[in-house]
Amino acid sequence: xxxAELFSLPFMQRAxxxxxFTGLAAPAIGTYLVxxxxxxxxxxxxxxxxxxxxxxLITGWSPTWTAVIVAVLGAVLIEFIRERGHTNGDVxxxxxxxxxxxxxxxxxxxxxxxAARLQQYLFGSITTISIEDVIVTMVLAAVVILVCVxxxxxxxxxxxxxxxxxxAGLKVRAYNVxxxxxAAVSVTVAMRTVGLLLVSALMVVPVATSQQLSRTxxxxxxxxxxxxxxxxxxxxxxxAFASYHANVAPGPTIVLLSLAGFVVTWPIxxxxxxxxxxxxxxxxxxxxxxxSDEHPHQHGPDCGHVAxxxxxxxxxxxxxxxxxxxxxxxxxx
Amino acid sequence: MSVDPIRLVDGAVAIGGRPVLRGIDLTxxxxxxxxxxxxxxxxxxxxxxxLTGLRPLAxxxxxxxxxxxxxxxxxxxxxxxxxxxxxxxxxxxxxREVVAAGRLSxxxxxxxxxxxxRRAVDEAIELVGLTDRAGDGVSTLSGGQxxxxxxxxxxxxxxxxFFLDEPTxxxxxxxxxxxxxxxxxxxxxxxxxxxxxxxxxxxxxxxxRSVVMRDGRIVYDGYPLAEAAxxxxxxxxxxxxxxPDHAPSVRSPFEGGAQ
Numbered sequence: 287x288x289x290a291e292l293f294s295l296p297f298m299q300r301a302x303x304x305x306x307f308t309g310l311a312a313p314a315i316g317t318y319l320v321x322x323x324x325x326x327x328x329x330x331x332x333x334x335x336x337x338x339x340x341x342x343l344i345t346g347w348s349p350t351w352t353a354v355i356v357a358v359l360g361a362v363l364i365e366f367i368r369e370r371g372h373t374n375g376d377v378x379x380x381x382x383x384x385x386x387x388x389x390x391x392x393x394x395x396x397x398x399x400x401a402a403r404l405q406q407y408l409f410g411s412i413t414t415i416s417i418e419d420v421i422v423t424m425v426l427a428a429v430v431i432l433v434c435v436x437x438x439x440x441x442x443x444x445x446x447x448x449x450x451x452x453x454a455g456l457k458v459r460a461y462n463v464x465x466x467x468x469a470a471v472s473v474t475v476a477m478r479t480v481g482l483l484l485v486s487a488l489m490v491v492p493v494a495t496s497q498q499l500s501r502t503x504x505x506x507x508x509x510x511x512x513x514x515x516x517x518x519x520x521x522x523x524x525x526a527f528a529s530y531h532a533n534v535a536p537g538p539t540i541v542l543l544s545l546a547g548f549v550v551t552w553p554i555x556x557x558x559x560x561x562x563x564x565x566x567x568x569x570x571x572x573x574x575x576x577x578s579d580e581h582p583h584q585h586g587p588d589c590g591h592v593a594x595x596x597x598x599x600x601x602x603x604x605x606x607x608x609x610x611x612x613x614x615x616x617x618x619x
Numbered sequence: 620m621s622v623d624p625i626r627l628v629d630g631a632v633a634i635g636g637r638p639v640l641r642g643i644d645l646t647x648x649x650x651x652x653x654x655x656x657x658x659x660x661x662x663x664x665x666x667x668x669x670l671t672g673l674r675p676l677a678x679x680x681x682x683x684x685x686x687x688x689x690x691x692x693x694x695x696x697x698x699x700x701x702x703x704x705x706x707x708x709x710x711x712x713x714x715r716e717v718v719a720a721g722r723l724s725x726x727x728x729x730x731x732x733x734x735x736x737r738r739a740v741d742e743a744i745e746l747v748g749l750t751d752r753a754g755d756g757v758s759t760l761s762g763g764q765x766x767x768x769x770x771x772x773x774x775x776x777x778x779x780x781f782f783l784d785e786p787t788x789x790x791x792x793x794x795x796x797x798x799x800x801x802x803x804x805x806x807x808x809x810x811x812x813x814x815x816x817x818x819x820x821x822x823x824x825x826x827x828r829s830v831v832m833r834d835g836r837i838v839y840d841g842y843p844l845a846e847a848a849x850x851x852x853x854x855x856x857x858x859x860x861x862x863p864d865h866a867p868s869v870r871s872p873f874e875g876g877a878q
Contacts, residue, residue, distance in 0.1 A: 321710040436729055443720035446708050449701050450769075453671045454724040454776065455694030493710065501756040502713040562759060569761055571793060 292526055300420045301412045301522055307427035308479040309518030313510035314434035315468045316489030321445040327364060328486035331473045333383040334360030335482055336390030339407045344397030349407065350422060353477060357470035360386060365466040410481035410537030412522060419478060426475045430468050441465065442503055479518060480537040487541040488514060495548040498555025517544035567595040578609055578616040585609060621649045622685035624780040624811045625670060630679030632669045638677065639665055640835045647813060652806050652825050655815045657832035663815045666832065667782050671699055695724040698773030700783040703766050711756045714768050718743055721775030743774035747801055763794025770801060781805065783814045787822065796821045
């Protein structure tokens with residue numbers, strides 16, 4: 287089957303749309319989670335949402351909506367525990383995660399549903415998505431994106447320094463709950479694409495990749511959204527073509543493609559950070575006048591040694607020395 | 620005569636049910652540069668947190684600019700410089716972005732920063748001498764420079780009343796001098812400044828009034844201590860027994876964090 291034929295299939299078009307919107311929304315909220323050092327919160331919400339899906343399966347209501355409701359409740363509870371429990375917050379969160387997962391599996395079994403039905407939600411089944419599901423996905427993802435971008439100055443300030451934000455008159459608790467609710471919504475939106483167990487990857491990995499090369503919050507957010515969209519659309523297309531030869535699931539392909547992006551970018555980021563650290567100006571006061579030993583080498587802008595600004599001059603760094611040009615000789619700085 | 624920016628009567632703060640601050644009476648007139656001094660655990664950071672509303676009062680009346688705290692909404696009149704917290708957050712942020720957050724107290728929801736806001740942010744960055752680093756990530760700056768970023772953030776909102784919590788902690792002497800110059804410029808503009816410090820260093824000449832805390836109470840309130848020594852025989856309580864509090868030998872960057 288050619289590419290044109292593949293993309294003309296209705297289920298493939300639905301899947302592509304869902305992947306695009308999910309790929310944009312998940313990293314948008316993920317950026318704020320990473321900024322708060324809550325990278326695993328998406329995982330926690332995902333576990334809790336399993337119970338929501340199971341409730342939907344057993345009652346006959348739409349699993350998407352029961353998952354949204356349970357995930358939002360779980361996220362708000364996590365946020366509440368986080369705010370209250372300063373010391374044992376992570377243990378309390380872990381308890382909630384396991385409760386959610388175990389509850390979901392138990393309820394599914396009680397309802398006589400097969401594990402395969404639940405597995406669709408655990409690992410995603412983007413190619414079986416219905417038109418109504420696509421519309422719900424697009425609307426919810428659009429809300430997440432609009433809030434994350436529109437309120438970015440406030441959300442940034444609250445995550446960066448909650449105490450300052452409070453003295454600046456921002457309703458910090460309301461914004462924290464908003465982030466928790468948006469994260470829960472994103473989890474349920476991404477549930478059909480990559481599955482509840484991999485959802486956190488789509489929220490966190492593009493952010494981790496984009497911050498390797500960016501210096502500002504704004505570019506981190508924008509680049510993470512672009513990377514997320516590329517990974518989820520790209521992963522879907524790759525898995526669609528690969529599935530002629532083997533059984534390739536879209537969810538894991540999307541996550542692995544996203545991780546591949548990180549693996550490629552990380553060494554570049556590490557090298558850039560290392561270089562920046564070497565070239566960071568020395569801010570100590572130059573002391574005394576200590577002439578270096580015999581020094582046949584002539585330092586200069588192109589001599590290859592690391593040149594570091596220091597006070598009103600440049601120190602050349604080599605072999606554990608900092609040599610500052612002084613007339614015809616070099617000083618030890 | 621303008622209203623006093625801070626007026627706290629019989630203030631008390633309890634943490635986990637245990638009274639930490641008791642019987643605090645503090646009125647700060649406009650334009651005053653006040654230093655809150657004291658040893659670790661004396662309650663000076665808790666007091667500044669109570670004055671900014673970060674710690675609820677167990678009793679007492681706090682009013683800011685003549686408005687009871689419950690009804691106070693003019694947050695743009697307050698600039699808060701918290702203790703510097705280690706490295707920045709989990710995501711890179713540039714100096715300009717952090718400073719622009721200081722403008723939020725004057726910014727409506729979903730409204731752009733605007734020309735006036737951008738100008739205020741640029742001026743604040745310039746006043747702390749970081750114009751050439753404005754686009755750099757905050758985490759790449761030295762401790763003293765990060766402290767100046769936090770001051771610029773408070774400045775960006777163009778406030779009248781500044782709270783600074785240990786701005787000199789972990790900052791070397793050259794950077795402390797830069798801080799002192801910045802604060803002198805603020806004082807020149809008529810700002811009211813409340814500052815918590817372990818040691819004043821280059822800030823000492825700027826201080827109009829010292830308040831010394833010990834075990835959650837105010838034990839000295841009056842002339843800056845060095846000056847007060849000269850006045851002690853007149854009408855003020857002698858500061859001699861307070862000197863150990865004023866210059867403690869133990870310093871911890873975590874002080875106040877767990878309070």
